[in-house]
Amino acid sequence: MSPILPTPISKYFEAKNLHAIDAMLATFSDQASVxxxxxxxxxxxxxxxxxxxxxxxxxxxxxxxxxxxxxAKTIVTATVSGTFPGSPIQLRYHFIIVGEQITHLAIG
Structure with a gap:
């Protein structure tokens, strides 16, 4: 069963899986960092x-x-698949959310 994610994170992953660049970007604040x-x-x-x-x-x-x-962090563990060596792998996405936008994301 998938975890219930905060809305900005859910929207980010939905857009990521569709490779929808504008929709991914829309989840970040203007001063966000990655x-x-x-x-x-x-x-x-x-x-x-x-x-x-x-x-x-x-x-x-x-x-x-x-x-x-x-x-203040929301940490999502995810299975990540793609065109890279070792796919699939598990990564941890460390999000900081303010309001309805992502202000920081660290992947590792």
Whole structure:
């Protein structure tokens, strides 16, 4: 059974699985940041570039399998499949949400 996710996270994963770049970007605040693969992206233009690059490169689909809360973070464990070596793998997505938008995402 899939965990019940906060709305911004649910919308992010739905858009990610459809490879819908604009819909993914819409879940982030204007000043959001993302940390992935040792890189930090800040602001919507940088996040858009990251979304476009990773979508094109990996064609990822994500299946959330666990949900934890730690302080202000929502941590989603997910099975991630795509066009990368070792697929599928489990990753943890660390979200900070303010209102109805993602303000920070760290993947690892």
């Amino acid at each position: 940390r992935d693969e040792g890189r930090e992206m800040a602001g919507r233009p940088a996040i858009r570039n990251w979304i476009e690059e990773t979508t094109r490169k990996y064609r990822v689909t994500v299946t959330p399998i666990g949900l934890d809360q730690s302080d």
